Amino acid sequence: MITAHRILLTLTLCLFLCVLAEGASVTVTASGTGVYWIGDGILLGGTNTGNTTTYLFLTGPDLPENGVKLDDVTVPVADGQGSTFVQAGVGPDNTWRYTWDTSAVRQVAGVDHSTYTIYAVSAPRDRAHVSKAAFGTTSVVVKRDFVTVTLSADSVARGDSLTISGTLHDFPDNISVWLFAEGYRSFARPAGGAGDGSFANVVTGSETLNMTAGWCSVIIQHPGKDGEPDVVPINETWIRDAAGSEIDLGVLSREVAVGTLIQAIRTSQSDAYAWSYFRVVEPLTDPRATPALIPTDTDGVPGPGETATLSVTATGANVVSVTAALSAIGGSAAAVMSDTGDGIWTVSTAAIVPSPFVDGAYQPVLLPVKATGADGISNTSVSIPLTVVKNGDANQDNRVTLYDAVYTARHVLGIESYPMTESVGMVAGGDALSLADAAYLARHVLGIPGYEVLH
Structure with a gap:
């Protein structure tokens, strides 16, 4: 039963606390730069003229709005319940100290360069009621130990x-x-x-x-x-x-x-x-073109030696499709290759765009291969090298001139020091290189009617 005596005692205590708090002040500072790694210890300190105990709590991202216990962020502070606060004793000179282990915020999901506010209060009051006591605040930034990959x-x-x-x-x-x-x-x-x-x-x-x-x-x-x-x-x-x-x-x-x-x-x-x-x-191996060098197809009808078979080995039952990107030689951006067995995939192609000519030689064009598995994952780790020479450029100097006709004739006649890829000189439309090709090429270079197109 509530007696008049107990009511009087309660009123007297409340009056005492009000008088005690009147004019009281609490301050708080944090040692260091204000920016800390998780696991760093922060020395907190200050003054408290309103009580012999300083009550500490924390607010910040992903924490309850009214604050949590400073040393255990899983415990929300409860207004008026001192056990839910960290308590620091106040000395005769009205100063207090407490070392906070920032590892406490490790339990906060997503903490990374986060700003937290530390409250020091003269009574166990949460954020919603802190104005009813003397208090001070300080803010700190806590960073997660980082690692990149x-x-x-x-x-x-x-x-x-x-x-x-x-x-x-x-x-x-x-x-x-x-x-x-x-x-x-x-x-x-x-x-x-x-x-x-x-x-x-x-x-x-x-x-x-x-x-x-x-x-x-x-x-x-x-x-x-x-x-x-x-x-x-x-x-x-x-x-x-x-x-x-x-x-x-x-x-x-x-x-x-x-x-x-x-x-x-x-x-x-x-x-x-x-x-x-x-x-x-799945690994892609043995990317190759056979033959490794072909001439450009200049009449739209690939003749003997003007096509190459591109092949690659794609092992693994998981591979369901393989394509080759032929844009660099004037072909399809994704030419479909066929599985010929034993994991070997092939496609035949002609070329209408010659290889780059660098440092006095035609350079191989790298044609990217894409092998895709049943799971949709693709392997693009290899490319097939293919060298494409201008049709008729017998000596491969990146020009088609009368000298190429002479060069071709000397090669056909078996004169030494005139090696050539014969398909490059087969411009007359025959099945084998002959003097007729040399004559046709000369007439083409001279602009004689009827010889406008190289076959």
Whole structure:
């Protein structure tokens, strides 16, 4: 039962607190520059003339609006309940101190260069009621220990290697690489720090050969300020998170396993991470053109020696289509190649655009190949080289002149030092190179009617 005595006592206490708070002040400052890495300790201090205890709480991104306990951001402060606040004792000289471990905000998802406000209050009042007490504030910026990741290629053929590299804020000798590919996983392998804020790690050809064509996720784990990772592997499939919980990633799909690991790192006390991925594709080998050199088709009817068969070996039952880009020689942007068996894909082509002429010679044109699997993932790692010479340019000097007619005649007659690709000189429309081609070419160069087109 509420007695008159208890009511009087309560009113007296409230009056005492009001008198105590009147004219009281609280200040707070933070040591350092105002910008800190997660895990740094910040010395907070100030004055409090309104009480023998200073109550501390925190506000900021992704936190409850009225604040959280400074040393445990999972605990919202409750107005009037001192146990939900961090408490710092006030000395006889009205000063107080408290060292805040910024690792506390590690539990805030997405913390990265975030600004937080620290409240110091003369009574346990939350943000909504802080004006009813003396208080001071200071703001700090807390940054996550960072790590970046760069891949040497966006895709890698099975059996080829790939380099993972990057930069980090600290502890270059204690960075871990996690790989999650279809049919292959590698947990917490040492990244190979260079001691200069960088690292590099090679995914070897023997490793990619064990991967199934598809995506491979790369997670780089930074141990944070304390230098010790909070998320660690137990064996080839299990991990232990910062809370000590053991999780079997082996029973999870690649995508779910990656998400589970990232979530464990994000909610740890000190770890940071970077994430990337690359494609694993079936290898393309033996790109070739037969013959390797052809003349331009100048009459629209490819004659003998004016076509080349382009071929490439695309192994793996997963490959469903292969195309070659022939735009550089005047052909289709995606000429469809046919599977002739044993993984060999081919297409025949003529050319109407000659190769670039550089340093006194025709240079091979590289015709990109694109092999696509049933999963839609494509391999564009190889190109087929093909050299295209101007039709009639017997001595291959990038000009068609009377000398080419003479050169052709001397070659046909077997005179030494006049080698040539005979298909380049077959301009009269016959099935084999002869003196008739030399005569036809001379008449063409001289502009004689009836010889306007080289065949």
